Amino acid sequence: MEVGQLNNLMKKIIFINCFIILILILSLEIISNFFKLSNLMGIQDGLIYSKNGTNYLFPNVKKTVFNEDVFTDSFGYRVPNQNYKYQNKKSIFFLGDSVSFGNGVKEEETFAGLLRKNIDNKNFFNSSVPGYQMKDHLKAIKKINELNIEKVIYFYTLNDIYGTSNVIKTKNKSDLKMKTNESDFNLKKIKPLNKINNFLRNKSYLYMFIKGIGTDPSKRWFLNLYQKYLNEDLNYLKENFQNLKTITKKNQSEFIVVILPYEYQTRNCSKDTLIPQKKVGNILNALNIVYVDLSNDFCNQKNPKKIFYKFDPMHLSREGHAFVYNILKNEINF
Numbered sequence: 001m002e003v004g005q006l007n008n009l010m011k012k013i014i015f016i017n018c019f020i021i022l023i024l025i026l027s028l029e030i031i032s033n034f035f036k037l038s039n040l041m042g043i044q045d046g047l048i049y050s051k052n053g054t055n056y057l058f059p060n061v062k063k064t065v066f067n068e069d070v071f072t073d074s075f076g077y078r079v080p081n082q083n084y085k086y087q088n089k090k091s092i093f094f095l096g097d098s099v100s101f102g103n104g105v106k107e108e109e110t111f112a113g114l115l116r117k118n119i120d121n122k123n124f125f126n127s128s129v130p131g132y133q134m135k136d137h138l139k140a141i142k143k144i145n146e147l148n149i150e151k152v153i154y155f156y157t158l159n160d161i162y163g164t165s166n167v168i169k170t171k172n173k174s175d176l177k178m179k180t181n182e183s184d185f186n187l188k189k190i191k192p193l194n195k196i197n198n199f200l201r202n203k204s205y206l207y208m209f210i211k212g213i214g215t216d217p218s219k220r221w222f223l224n225l226y227q228k229y230l231n232e233d234l235n236y237l238k239e240n241f242q243n244l245k246t247i248t249k250k251n252q253s254e255f256i257v258v259i260l261p262y263e264y265q266t267r268n269c270s271k272d273t274l275i276p277q278k279k280v281g282n283i284l285n286a287l288n289i290v291y292v293d294l295s296n297d298f299c300n301q302k303n304p305k306k307i308f309y310k311f312d313p314m315h316l317s318r319e320g321h322a323f324v325y326n327i328l329k330n331e332i333n334f
Contacts, residue, residue: 032208039311040205042202048129057129060072060073071107087123093125093149096157097128097133097159100128102128104317105318109321111322125149135240138243138247152244154255157262158229217313263305
């Protein structure tokens with residue numbers, strides 16, 4: 001066989017193999033999507049903006065978060081639909097991050113939406129924003145001065161120990177007592193890899209499935225923050241809780257904290273694993289702040305993994321939001 005013919009044959013073989021691999025990948029992508037082996041993650045541009053070191057949601061927009069449509073009202077709060085109107089005189093105000101925002105779940109199926117739907121004599125203002133930390137809540141809570149708020153409910157997730165958002169980084173960190181955030185994993189610091197990861201996590205079910213199976217993100221993310229609860233001085237948490245309580249009290253509103261666990265903690269629920277909740281509870285007790293720790297409720301479930309978004313460290317699934325809703329309606333007097 002002549003050299004030219006051999007080269008042509010090799011090109012054909014390479015082309016056929018590449019074509020087969022491409023078809024295989026596309027087939028696996030379709031299968032992963034059809035059987036919902038994973039969930040997409042990612043936030044559409046044009047929903048969140050940063051101002052003076054804090055993230056906000058653009059008002060009156062429709063965007064996509066974790067492959068689910070979201071709507072915001074004139075305050076920049078998540079609501080069930082466009083042109084949503086508040087119709088009641090008395091109101092409940094939520095503070096929180098992406099968990100209480102309800103990433104990946106229809107608003108009416110989140111615990112905030114279920115409360116809104118089933119308690120129709122109160123307004124529910126959900127000021128939660130993906131990436132929020134305690135410093136952001138201190139700004140968000142000031143809005144209660146303009147509203148008739150009965151209760152302020154702060155949904156505390158363990159990553160609130162961080163000082164900065166992992167959604168949009170602030171330029172000025174000099175005023176933060178914690179200099180790290182959830183973006184401080186080594187691979188995330190490599191910009192090209194981080195860009196590829198951000199693209200695929202919002203586009204490919206297969207990628208999310210392989211990544212979830214291969215890296216166990218729930219374990220990885222929890223152990224990263226767990227060390228901070230063991231090693232860091234938590235006085236700034238106490239200070240910020242006190243500030244939130246003071247602002248709420250001046251408004252003559254009730255302040256309640258709801259503590260939510262990480263998925264990894266619910267795998268064994270040992271005393272050591274639940275140390276973060278214990279430390280936060282001790283702070284709240286010292287400040288005489290009413291709180292509800294849902295960790296044991298999660299731990300007592302036969303299959304708590306179903307309560308969480310697939311391969312996600314803390315976001316709740318649709319079943320998880322319904323689960324939290326059922327606890328809240330019994331534990332808190334709305």
